[in-house]
Amino acid sequence: MMHGILQAAKAANISRAPKYNLLVCFDAFETLYAPKEPVHKTYGQFARDNGLQHASDHVVAVYLHDRITKAAKEYPNYGKHIQGMNPEAWWMKVIKNIFVDVEPSLRDAAHKAQLDDLGRRLFHHFSTRDAYKTASNMPKLLQSLKHHSKSNSSTMDKPSSIGHVVLGVISNSDDRVGGILSSLGLDVSPLRFQRESKQDTHFESARPVDGKSYDVDFTVMSYDVEESKPHKLMWQAGEMLARRAVVHELGRFDESVPWLKLYVGDDIKKDIESAWGCGWNAVLLKEFITENPRDERLESLDEEEMLAKPVTEVLAGHSPRMFTVNRLETLVDWIVKRGLEVSAGSDGSANHSEERFKLVKSME
Template sequence: MPHHRRRLVLTFDAFGTLFTPREPIGQSYADAARRHGLSGFTNDQIASTFRDAFKQKQNKAPNYGKQVGMGPPQWWSNVIHATFSPFNPSSILPPKLVSDLLHRFGSSEGYRLYEDVAPMFEELRRAKQLCAVEAAAPELTIGVITNSDDRVPSVLSSLGLEVSPRRYGLMVDSLDTHSDMEDDIDFVVMSYDVGDEKPSRDVFDAAKQLVRFNWGNPEQKDRFIHIGDDLEKDFEGAERAGWESVLLDRDGIHKVHGSQKSRALSVIRNLRELIPYLRIDQQGG
């Protein structure tokens, strides 16, 4: 039987963990609307109506419309219309407002990386290279697991990260011309593709399925660790799925209790705190 090296699979949440809006959502939406000739509202009012619209549409058409057969562009268009409807009696928005907002929040125009993200990925690149040549080290695979529609890979790419075309729901049999060493992120799992959202175990199981399909290691030899900023969706969801989990708590508001895995971090304030932890794993500890 062929010998399989242990694989260390690190996955990250996206929004709130790797990137965040460049400006408050209310400000971005309100400024865009003003550029298209709408008025009669404050940034705070738009922030409030956006929150209400987002919650209403998620309740009516969960998972960005997936559960009712709706595509994300139409779902977001409905959110945008509902956000401005209290200030727009005609219910007719300027023709390009929706497309402008969809474009903005599908790229670096609307988002920025947190300051600790780029240094962490620089270290992960070095770790991946070391793991590739050190026989005693586990193979390192980096993924993203996010409650999102299909714009996340393009957002991450526009923010300067190298993102593999691998994603759940697109089982590519061969990537012969593609080198994993070129990637910061080896795969992406989005809730829209899975059909369910974190903290559902199905989302984490989808990531394991994707890893097995693309890299073929027996599951029992792999170690899965998920890092995210949401206590319920990321930390507790991953633990219930049998993963190790790390809560990213940049503001220091959470206290985590319960079972902790050997040597596993439970709460970190900065993604750089993962770096010494990774160095232990590189040495096969």
């Protein structure tokens, strides 16, 4: 009798304990994946294989950045609102202009088919896993983060301090991110932001399979939002899609459950400061970074003292925080062991009424 009363009291206490949902979003390029070799070298090799013998890596490097910058000004957002242009046509135009600069004789109409073939081959190469390396063990790490509570029997019989995990990608890019991640081995939801016009904040998106748990729940690309990081609409789009992802997977959205929001990127200004300024905790992942940015606001997640703390204690303070971590594996391991495997009620709570622990319902 007494044992039953104690068990019931314990269960009631756990049910009242602070519990959160977790939204983790990633930058794509040079965070989750990066080119296997410098882009200008790949361009040069493809060109030489296509018969353009004057296309040395050095010469291609001279023109590459300039032609991309010029095309971005002449045909904004990969030519999205220009009739007859899409990201593939935009990149083919960039590639053509690079190699016409390298070999002026290619301006002759007789070389059009050769340049078109080169452009298509490069575009499709950079649309698949063939072009990229990943952060070490990236696909399996994201899968373990998303599905841990469902696949680990040790967490099934006790409420975790984190109830549901949503994974997304927020990237300044054209529309290929989802396809690239799929080719790298991830099951990516078709849920993505779509805007009907620059003035219209309503959006429609492809419909995921109801009840299915994807590895990546949604993608937010600047091509779709028509703004790019650090603009706040990128973060608002991510929060709105997170809401939809939960409804599609669970069939409901509980407004009473507070959210921890974490963004992982490689750029201190566009990613870390921008996310932090919009109420997200942010992590600078240094796996592909060659420079070591110095910023006293950045706290290290590689320190043993920090890794020993529960995720909710670190992320649920009254103000968002900025961190650095050397490897994706360290970050995911911390979230799993000190978040998904920590019982509810075993760590500190936060003021759940704060706006920072809610997901936006509409875009400004």
